[in-house]
Amino acid sequence: MKILVLIGNVPDTTTKIKFNADNTAIDASGVQWIINPWDELALTRAMELKEAHVDAVEKIVVANVGRSETEATLRKALAVGADEAIRIDADPLDAFYVASQLAAVAADYDLILAGIENADYNGTAVGGMLAELLERKSVSAVSGIDLEGDLLKISREIDGGSQQLNMSLPLLAVVQKGIAKEPRIPAMRGIMMARKKPLNVIAAADAEALTAFDHFELPPAKAACKMVEEEQAASLIRILHEEAKVL
Amino acid sequence: MSVLVYIENWDGKLKKLSYELASYGAQLAEKLQLPVKAVSLGKVDEATLQNLGKYGIPEVLSDTNEAYNTLDNSAIAKALFAATEKTAATIVVMANNNLGKAVSPRLAVKMKAGLVSAVQGLPISTEPFVVKKMVFTSKAFAHITIKSANKILTLAPNTFGLVEKNVETTLTSFDAGLAASDFETTVVSSNKVTGKVLLQDAEIVVSGGRGMKAADNWGQLEELAEILGAGTACSRPVSDEGWRPHAEHVGQTGKIIAPNLYFAFGISGAIQHLGGVSSSKVIVAVNKDPEAPIFEAADYGIVGDVFKVLPQFIEAVKELKA
Numbered sequence A: 001m002k003i004l005v006l007i008g009n010v011p012d013t014t015t016k017i018k019f020n021a022d023n024t025a026i027d028a029s030g031v032q033w034i035i036n037p038w039d040e041l042a043l044t045r046a047m048e049l050k051e052a053h054v055d056a057v058e059k060i061v062v063a064n065v066g067r068s069e070t071e072a073t074l075r076k077a078l079a080v081g082a083d084e085a086i087r088i089d090a091d092p093l094d095a096f097y098v099a100s101q102l103a104a105v106a107a108d109y110d111l112i113l114a115g116i117e118n119a120d121y122n123g124t125a126v127g128g129m130l131a132e133l134l135e136r137k138s139v140s141a142v143s144g145i146d147l148e149g150d151l152l153k154i155s156r157e158i159d160g161g162s163q164q165l166n167m168s169l170p171l172l173a174v175v176q177k178g179i180a181k182e183p184r185i186p187a188m189r190g191i192m193m194a195r196k197k198p199l200n201v202i203a204a205a206d207a208e209a210l211t212a213f214d215h216f217e218l219p220p221a222k223a224a225c226k227m228v229e230e231e232q233a234a235s236l237i238r239i240l241h242e243e244a245k246v247l
Numbered sequence B: 001m002s003v004l005v006y007i008e009n010w011d012g013k014l015k016k017l018s019y020e021l022a023s024y025g026a027q028l029a030e031k032l033q034l035p036v037k038a039v040s041l042g043k044v045d046e047a048t049l050q051n052l053g054k055y056g057i058p059e060v061l062s063d064t065n066e067a068y069n070t071l072d073n074s075a076i077a078k079a080l081f082a083a084t085e086k087t088a089a090t091i092v093v094m095a096n097n098n099l100g101k102a103v104s105p106r107l108a109v110k111m112k113a114g115l116v117s118a119v120q121g122l123p124i125s126t127e128p129f130v131v132k133k134m135v136f137t138s139k140a141f142a143h144i145t146i147k148s149a150n151k152i153l154t155l156a157p158n159t160f161g162l163v164e165k166n167v168e169t170t171l172t173s174f175d176a177g178l179a180a181s182d183f184e185t186t187v188v189s190s191n192k193v194t195g196k197v198l199l200q201d202a203e204i205v206v207s208g209g210r211g212m213k214a215a216d217n218w219g220q221l222e223e224l225a226e227i228l229g230a231g232t233a234c235s236r237p238v239s240d241e242g243w244r245p246h247a248e249h250v251g252q253t254g255k256i257i258a259p260n261l262y263f264a265f266g267i268s269g270a271i272q273h274l275g276g277v278s279s280s281k282v283i284v285a286v287n288k289d290p291e292a293p294i295f296e297a298a299d300y301g302i303v304g305d306v307f308k309v310l311p312q313f314i315e316a317v318k319e320l321k322a
Ligand SMILES: Cc1cc2nc3c(=O)[nH]c(=O)nc-3n(C[C@H](O)[C@H](O)[C@H](O)COP(=O)(O)OP(=O)(O)OC[C@H]3O[C@@H](n4cnc5c(N)ncnc54)[C@H](O)[C@@H]3O)c2cc1C
Pocket: A013, A037, B208, B209, B210, B211, B212, B234, B235, B236, B237, B238, B249, B250, B251, B252, B253, B254, B265, B266, B267, B268, B269, B270, B271, B272, B273, B276, B286, B287, B288, B289, B292, B304, B305, B306, B307
């Protein structure tokens, strides 16, 4: 079995977001780029599956749609333990465009793992769109994956609870928290080995974007916090009732 | 051309979110001067679906096939696509919840529709079609143009509210034409949370962080939530420690919520935490550290000990409700 893990390249979660002068794009100066947190957990789980089922999992490949600056992030994924990386050389214009690019390379993989959200534009769509383009089954909000012979044992969150599922391959799983406990950090040896692993750059396929960013805005500044003394805590409940009118 | 609203059900029941979606769909259709319809998949009482009329839905297509209960992503997308063909829908509205996030991208490919998830409010303009959404985990908003003729919008729960517009609702029975083989998800077991306000549905949320010190200390926090009819949430380390279930984790890597009122007890207010809660209408913070960043995001604050404040809050709420 071959596993493909989709890798988003996003600003570090502590980044203070700024935009360019006309607010049409993020100001990337000083931004640290990281593997999208959910994708990092997906890769970690893929590694765990490979280690637990050496005979079943043949290789793990990571893929990203982006320009050459995202290669550092792909190298990090290789250092964590992926066997190969693919970069499709295109600007990730929107979810449909990205999914269309990935569809050109993803069909061969039995299991595809996508993160539930990209921590940049907070879209949630690439995984599901890719599944539809490949005409394959998908499960979303996956918080656990295990392999039992040809069967995938899956836990997913539903609105109002959780479920255990049995699914067969091929499958695309859109994963979230819980899929792996802690993301794996690359070790020195991994970083050395990553330099020799293949990172294949593929030309973009013909595809179109269906949406476009017009401009960005920052949320309005918040008014100062109104403080209440600890001994007067009860009065805050009155304020919430009478002034804020939320109780 | 028309607007189609996907109304899901939870064991045959609708909830506030369903009426919020109906309200949004009806308002959107009015703005675009298009007809609006809704589609329901699974077994739901006629009387229940008729309630959608109160929020402006004049017709509901209802396919009562029980196999939809398996929440098979691809089957539901197929059925919704059949419904868009039947109603000549060009815009589909659904919830930005687990199911909406799972099926909207699949439907978008079938319809070749531009999809924007978690939109805030009605479109800013309709020609071109521009909507606003949160990006960078609540650190900014983006105005997004949908270029394609077909469009899908998912709405974050509790961001639009209910708008009454009483109309008569006709129910039309609908067969999306799915075969048993279209359902490929085998559900082995389900674990549904009962008797508690779900975090996603909650208008008030009571949340605890590491400052609560231990799993055993949640009694008062739960009591406050109970008398307020609130949902409970927590910061990431709290769920990582196993003090609280994962489903309660809010923030960048957990749930993003937008209640009317969010109480943060013993939460420092890390940027990744705020990303999940900063769309709350009012935030109340209780923290013993006056420098905690949570106070920069909060509307009301108390510098103090959670264990001294909680009992006072509980008494005051009891008095208020009495
Ligand atoms: C990639 C990434 C993603 C992340 N995603 C999330 C996420 O989704 N959600 C999330 O919450 N975090 C997330 N984090 C973690 C985040 O950075 C913080 O570590 C976390 O939010 C801190 O949780 P806390 O506020 O409960 O704990 P702490 O930061 O330890 O804060 C505890 C607070 O309690 C106060 N306190 C202690 N005792 C008392 C008392 N008796 N009375 C009153 N106050 C008291 C302290 O003053 C302190 O401010 C993420 C981090 C990373 C790197």
